Amino acid sequence: MALFDLPLDELRAYRSASADPEDFDAFWSKTLEEAREHDLDARFEPVETGLSTVRVYDVTFAGFGGHPVKGWLLLPAAAEEPLPLVVEFVGYGGGRGLPHEHLLWASTGRAHFVMDTRGQGSAWGGGGGTADPVGGTPSYPGFMTRGLDAPENYYYRRVFTDAVRAVEAARSHPLADPSRTVALGGSQGGGITIAVGGLVPDLTAVAPDVPFLSDFPRAVKLTDRHPYREIGLYLKTHRGRTQEALRTLSYFDGVHFAARGRAPALFSAALEDQTCPPSTVFAAFNAWAHEDKAIEVYDFNDHEGGGPFQEAAKLRWLRAYA
Secondary structure (H helix, E strand, O other), rough: OOOOOOOOHHOOOOOOOOOOOOOOOHHHHHHHHHOOOOOOOOEEEEEEOOOOOOEEEEEEEEEEHHHHEEEEEEEOOOOOOEEEEEEEEEEOOOOOHHHHHHHOOOHOOOEEEEEEOOOOOOOOOOOOOOOOOOOOOOOOOOOOOOOOOOHHOHHHHHHHHHHHHHHHHHHHOOOOOEEEEEEEEHHHHHHHHHHHHHOOOOOOOOEOOOOOOOOOOHHHOOOOOHHHHHHHHHHHHHOOHHHHHHHHOOOOOOHHHOOOOOEEEEEEEEEOOOOHHHHHHHHHHHOOOOOOOHHHHOOOOOOOOOOHHHHHHHHHHHHOOO
Protein backbone atom coordinates (compact mmCIF):
# COMPACT_ATOMS: atom_id res chain seq x y z
CA MET A 1 0.00 0.00 0.00
CA ALA A 2 1.48 3.34 -1.04
CA LEU A 3 0.67 6.60 0.75
CA PHE A 4 -3.08 6.88 1.28
CA ASP A 5 -3.46 9.53 3.98
CA LEU A 6 -2.60 13.22 4.10
CA PRO A 7 0.80 14.51 2.88
CA LEU A 8 3.37 14.93 5.63
CA ASP A 9 3.18 18.73 5.72
CA GLU A 10 -0.59 18.51 6.22
CA LEU A 11 -0.17 15.80 8.86
CA ARG A 12 2.03 18.12 10.87
CA ALA A 13 -0.79 20.68 10.96
CA TYR A 14 -3.75 18.31 11.22
CA ARG A 15 -6.23 18.66 14.10
CA SER A 16 -8.95 16.17 14.95
CA ALA A 17 -12.64 17.03 14.82
CA SER A 18 -13.30 14.75 17.79
CA ALA A 19 -15.45 16.63 20.32
CA ASP A 20 -14.09 16.86 23.86
CA PRO A 21 -16.92 15.85 26.26
CA GLU A 22 -17.69 18.57 28.79
CA ASP A 23 -17.57 16.06 31.63
CA PHE A 24 -14.45 14.24 30.41
CA ASP A 25 -12.37 15.12 33.47
CA ALA A 26 -15.22 14.44 35.88
CA PHE A 27 -15.88 11.07 34.25
CA TRP A 28 -12.28 9.94 34.65
CA SER A 29 -11.88 11.43 38.11
CA LYS A 30 -14.92 9.48 39.30
CA THR A 31 -13.77 6.30 37.52
CA LEU A 32 -10.34 6.38 39.17
CA GLU A 33 -11.79 7.36 42.54
CA GLU A 34 -14.04 4.31 42.44
CA ALA A 35 -11.13 2.07 41.44
CA ARG A 36 -9.06 3.33 44.36
CA GLU A 37 -11.77 2.31 46.80
CA HIS A 38 -10.32 -1.17 46.32
CA ASP A 39 -7.02 -2.02 47.97
CA LEU A 40 -4.30 -2.10 45.29
CA ASP A 41 -3.10 -5.38 46.83
CA ALA A 42 0.00 -5.54 44.61
CA ARG A 43 1.71 -8.90 45.02
CA PHE A 44 5.13 -9.77 43.57
CA GLU A 45 5.92 -13.48 43.44
CA PRO A 46 9.44 -14.50 42.34
CA VAL A 47 9.50 -16.77 39.28
CA GLU A 48 12.28 -19.13 38.23
CA THR A 49 12.74 -18.61 34.49
CA GLY A 50 16.26 -19.83 33.77
CA LEU A 51 17.29 -16.25 32.94
CA SER A 52 20.52 -15.19 34.67
CA THR A 53 20.60 -11.48 33.84
CA VAL A 54 17.17 -10.55 35.24
CA ARG A 55 14.99 -11.31 38.24
CA VAL A 56 11.35 -11.90 37.34
CA TYR A 57 8.23 -11.42 39.45
CA ASP A 58 4.73 -12.62 38.64
CA VAL A 59 2.58 -9.64 39.62
CA THR A 60 -1.09 -9.43 40.55
CA PHE A 61 -2.85 -6.18 41.44
CA ALA A 62 -6.40 -4.88 41.71
CA GLY A 63 -7.54 -3.04 38.59
CA PHE A 64 -10.97 -1.73 37.63
CA GLY A 65 -13.65 -2.99 40.02
CA GLY A 66 -10.98 -4.59 42.16
CA HIS A 67 -10.57 -7.29 39.50
CA PRO A 68 -7.22 -9.11 39.56
CA VAL A 69 -4.88 -8.05 36.75
CA LYS A 70 -1.60 -9.78 35.96
CA GLY A 71 1.80 -8.43 34.96
CA TRP A 72 5.49 -9.15 34.92
CA LEU A 73 8.16 -7.16 36.71
CA LEU A 74 11.69 -7.67 35.43
CA LEU A 75 14.70 -6.28 37.29
CA PRO A 76 18.42 -6.44 36.53
CA ALA A 77 19.76 -9.40 38.48
CA ALA A 78 22.17 -7.29 40.54
CA ALA A 79 19.72 -4.47 41.37
CA GLU A 80 19.94 -3.26 44.97
CA GLU A 81 18.83 0.39 44.75
CA PRO A 82 15.62 1.88 43.25
CA LEU A 83 15.78 2.05 39.46
CA PRO A 84 14.09 4.09 36.76
CA LEU A 85 10.82 2.36 35.91
CA VAL A 86 9.43 1.52 32.47
CA VAL A 87 5.75 0.52 32.42
CA GLU A 88 4.75 -1.13 29.14
CA PHE A 89 1.33 -1.79 27.61
CA VAL A 90 0.88 -4.33 24.81
CA GLY A 91 -0.77 -4.42 21.41
CA TYR A 92 -4.29 -5.52 20.48
CA GLY A 93 -5.03 -9.18 21.07
CA GLY A 94 -1.80 -9.82 22.95
CA GLY A 95 -1.07 -10.41 26.61
CA ARG A 96 1.90 -10.13 28.89
CA GLY A 97 3.37 -13.20 27.19
CA LEU A 98 6.39 -14.94 28.70
CA PRO A 99 9.17 -13.19 30.62
CA HIS A 100 11.90 -13.92 28.07
CA GLU A 101 9.93 -11.90 25.50
CA HIS A 102 10.65 -8.75 27.51
CA LEU A 103 14.40 -8.44 28.05
CA LEU A 104 15.18 -5.06 26.45
CA TRP A 105 14.40 -2.58 29.19
CA ALA A 106 15.79 -4.52 32.13
CA SER A 107 18.96 -4.90 30.05
CA THR A 108 19.34 -1.11 30.18
CA GLY A 109 19.43 -1.13 33.97
CA ARG A 110 15.80 -0.14 34.42
CA ALA A 111 12.91 -1.85 36.18
CA HIS A 112 10.39 -3.06 33.60
CA PHE A 113 6.71 -3.75 34.30
CA VAL A 114 4.52 -5.33 31.58
CA MET A 115 0.75 -5.17 32.10
CA ASP A 116 -1.51 -7.95 30.90
CA THR A 117 -4.59 -6.67 29.05
CA ARG A 118 -7.84 -7.98 30.47
CA GLY A 119 -9.74 -10.37 28.22
CA GLN A 120 -6.99 -10.42 25.57
CA GLY A 121 -3.85 -12.49 25.18
CA SER A 122 -5.08 -15.05 22.68
CA ALA A 123 -4.09 -13.66 19.29
CA TRP A 124 -0.27 -13.59 19.26
CA GLY A 125 2.84 -13.89 21.43
CA GLY A 126 3.03 -15.94 24.59
CA GLY A 127 -0.56 -15.29 25.67
CA GLY A 128 -2.13 -13.68 28.70
CA GLY A 129 -3.90 -14.62 31.89
CA THR A 130 -6.28 -11.82 32.92
CA ALA A 131 -10.02 -12.33 32.60
CA ASP A 132 -12.54 -9.55 32.01
CA PRO A 133 -15.41 -10.49 34.34
CA VAL A 134 -17.64 -7.63 33.19
CA GLY A 135 -20.42 -8.39 30.73
CA GLY A 136 -21.80 -6.01 28.16
CA THR A 137 -24.31 -5.36 25.45
CA PRO A 138 -24.13 -7.21 22.10
CA SER A 139 -20.83 -6.50 20.38
CA TYR A 140 -19.04 -7.38 17.17
CA PRO A 141 -16.35 -10.02 17.74
CA GLY A 142 -13.27 -8.30 19.17
CA PHE A 143 -13.10 -5.64 21.87
CA MET A 144 -13.89 -2.36 20.14
CA THR A 145 -17.67 -2.52 20.53
CA ARG A 146 -17.99 -4.09 23.97
CA GLY A 147 -20.18 -1.78 26.02
CA LEU A 148 -20.32 0.79 23.22
CA ASP A 149 -23.80 1.82 24.34
CA ALA A 150 -22.46 4.09 27.11
CA PRO A 151 -19.10 5.38 28.39
CA GLU A 152 -19.71 3.75 31.77
CA ASN A 153 -19.96 0.34 30.10
CA TYR A 154 -17.21 0.60 27.49
CA TYR A 155 -14.43 -1.98 27.55
CA TYR A 156 -11.59 0.55 27.49
CA ARG A 157 -12.87 2.21 30.65
CA ARG A 158 -11.75 -0.93 32.40
CA VAL A 159 -8.48 -1.23 30.47
CA PHE A 160 -7.41 2.41 30.99
CA THR A 161 -8.24 2.13 34.68
CA ASP A 162 -6.20 -1.06 34.89
CA ALA A 163 -3.32 0.83 33.27
CA VAL A 164 -3.34 3.64 35.82
CA ARG A 165 -3.44 1.07 38.59
CA ALA A 166 -0.58 -0.80 36.89
CA VAL A 167 1.59 2.31 37.22
CA GLU A 168 0.65 2.51 40.89
CA ALA A 169 1.40 -1.18 41.41
CA ALA A 170 4.77 -1.01 39.66
CA ARG A 171 5.73 2.08 41.65
CA SER A 172 4.97 0.26 44.89
CA HIS A 173 7.89 -2.15 44.47
CA PRO A 174 10.90 -1.11 46.60
CA LEU A 175 13.31 -1.37 43.66
CA ALA A 176 11.26 0.96 41.44
CA ASP A 177 11.84 4.72 41.66
CA PRO A 178 8.41 6.38 41.37
CA SER A 179 9.99 9.72 40.49
CA ARG A 180 11.48 8.26 37.29
CA THR A 181 8.52 6.51 35.65
CA VAL A 182 8.13 6.10 31.89
CA ALA A 183 5.05 4.72 30.10
CA LEU A 184 5.37 3.22 26.64
CA GLY A 185 3.81 0.77 24.19
CA GLY A 186 2.95 0.21 20.55
CA SER A 187 -0.39 0.18 18.71
CA GLN A 188 -3.05 -0.54 21.36
CA GLY A 189 -0.23 -0.23 23.88
CA GLY A 190 0.53 3.19 22.43
CA GLY A 191 -3.10 4.21 22.83
CA ILE A 192 -3.09 3.03 26.44
CA THR A 193 0.17 4.94 26.96
CA ILE A 194 -1.46 8.17 25.75
CA ALA A 195 -4.40 7.61 28.11
CA VAL A 196 -2.05 7.02 31.03
CA GLY A 197 -0.12 10.13 30.02
CA GLY A 198 -3.32 12.13 30.39
CA LEU A 199 -4.45 10.50 33.63
CA VAL A 200 -1.20 10.20 35.62
CA PRO A 201 0.14 13.69 36.31
CA ASP A 202 3.73 12.94 37.31
CA LEU A 203 5.21 10.65 34.67
CA THR A 204 8.78 11.34 33.61
CA ALA A 205 8.16 10.60 29.93
CA VAL A 206 5.90 8.69 27.55
CA ALA A 207 6.66 6.94 24.26
CA PRO A 208 3.62 5.80 22.23
CA ASP A 209 4.48 4.01 18.97
CA VAL A 210 2.03 3.97 16.02
CA PRO A 211 -0.73 4.45 18.61
CA PHE A 212 -4.22 3.06 18.25
CA LEU A 213 -7.41 4.53 19.82
CA SER A 214 -7.07 8.10 18.58
CA ASP A 215 -9.24 10.36 16.42
CA PHE A 216 -12.14 7.92 16.22
CA PRO A 217 -14.36 10.09 13.93
CA ARG A 218 -11.69 9.96 11.20
CA ALA A 219 -10.29 6.49 11.88
CA VAL A 220 -13.57 4.61 11.55
CA LYS A 221 -14.21 6.14 8.12
CA LEU A 222 -10.67 6.22 6.74
CA THR A 223 -9.52 2.61 7.15
CA ASP A 224 -11.29 -0.68 6.56
CA ARG A 225 -8.65 -2.64 8.43
CA HIS A 226 -9.32 -4.14 11.84
CA PRO A 227 -9.57 -3.28 14.70
CA TYR A 228 -11.17 0.06 13.76
CA ARG A 229 -13.32 -1.80 11.25
CA GLU A 230 -15.07 -3.61 14.10
CA ILE A 231 -16.86 -0.34 14.85
CA GLY A 232 -18.01 0.08 11.25
CA LEU A 233 -19.29 -3.49 11.10
CA TYR A 234 -21.19 -2.97 14.35
CA LEU A 235 -22.80 0.19 12.97
CA LYS A 236 -23.56 -1.60 9.69
CA THR A 237 -25.95 -3.77 11.70
CA HIS A 238 -26.98 -1.23 14.35
CA ARG A 239 -28.12 1.43 11.92
CA GLY A 240 -28.68 4.92 13.27
CA ARG A 241 -26.39 4.55 16.28
CA THR A 242 -23.37 6.37 14.86
CA GLN A 243 -23.65 9.48 17.02
CA GLU A 244 -24.30 7.40 20.13
CA ALA A 245 -21.20 5.32 19.39
CA LEU A 246 -19.02 8.36 18.69
CA ARG A 247 -20.18 9.96 21.92
CA THR A 248 -19.04 6.90 23.88
CA LEU A 249 -15.75 6.75 22.01
CA SER A 250 -15.04 10.43 22.70
CA TYR A 251 -14.38 9.56 26.35
CA PHE A 252 -11.60 7.20 25.22
CA ASP A 253 -10.10 9.18 22.34
CA GLY A 254 -6.36 9.63 22.61
CA VAL A 255 -6.73 13.17 21.30
CA HIS A 256 -8.42 14.25 24.53
CA PHE A 257 -5.95 12.47 26.79
CA ALA A 258 -3.13 14.02 24.76
CA ALA A 259 -4.51 17.49 25.46
CA ARG A 260 -3.89 16.69 29.12
CA GLY A 261 -0.41 15.19 28.64
CA ARG A 262 2.03 16.55 31.20
CA ALA A 263 5.26 14.72 30.35
CA PRO A 264 7.82 14.82 27.54
CA ALA A 265 6.75 12.52 24.70
CA LEU A 266 8.28 10.63 21.80
CA PHE A 267 5.70 9.40 19.26
CA SER A 268 6.16 7.42 16.08
CA ALA A 269 4.07 7.16 12.92
CA ALA A 270 4.30 5.15 9.70
CA LEU A 271 3.00 6.80 6.54
CA GLU A 272 1.69 3.58 4.96
CA ASP A 273 0.01 2.41 8.17
CA GLN A 274 -3.55 1.33 7.37
CA THR A 275 -4.21 -0.06 10.87
CA CYS A 276 -3.49 3.20 12.70
CA PRO A 277 -3.52 5.79 9.89
CA PRO A 278 -0.88 8.49 10.26
CA SER A 279 -3.41 11.31 10.50
CA THR A 280 -4.90 9.67 13.60
CA VAL A 281 -1.45 9.43 15.15
CA PHE A 282 -0.64 13.04 14.31
CA ALA A 283 -4.02 14.05 15.75
CA ALA A 284 -2.83 12.85 19.16
CA PHE A 285 0.71 14.12 18.71
CA ASN A 286 -0.39 17.58 17.65
CA ALA A 287 -2.75 17.73 20.64
CA TRP A 288 -0.09 16.62 23.13
CA ALA A 289 0.06 19.43 25.68
CA HIS A 290 3.67 19.22 26.87
CA GLU A 291 5.97 21.35 24.74
CA ASP A 292 8.82 18.80 24.88
CA LYS A 293 7.62 16.38 22.22
CA ALA A 294 8.94 14.75 19.07
CA ILE A 295 7.71 12.27 16.48
CA GLU A 296 9.68 9.77 14.42
CA VAL A 297 8.20 9.26 10.94
CA TYR A 298 8.75 6.11 8.87
CA ASP A 299 7.97 6.89 5.23
CA PHE A 300 7.57 3.43 3.71
CA ASN A 301 6.32 1.36 6.61
CA ASP A 302 2.92 -0.07 7.48
CA HIS A 303 1.84 -0.85 11.05
CA GLU A 304 5.20 -2.39 11.94
CA GLY A 305 6.36 1.22 12.12
CA GLY A 306 10.00 1.69 13.06
CA GLY A 307 10.35 -1.73 14.68
CA PRO A 308 13.92 -2.16 16.01
CA PHE A 309 14.88 1.28 14.66
CA GLN A 310 12.24 2.88 16.87
CA GLU A 311 13.47 0.84 19.83
CA ALA A 312 16.92 2.29 19.21
CA ALA A 313 15.42 5.79 18.98
CA LYS A 314 13.70 5.30 22.35
CA LEU A 315 16.92 4.01 23.93
CA ARG A 316 18.72 7.19 22.85
CA TRP A 317 15.85 9.50 23.78
CA LEU A 318 15.18 8.12 27.25
CA ARG A 319 18.73 8.72 28.44
CA ALA A 320 17.77 12.32 29.10
CA TYR A 321 14.73 11.43 31.21
CA ALA A 322 15.04 8.15 33.10
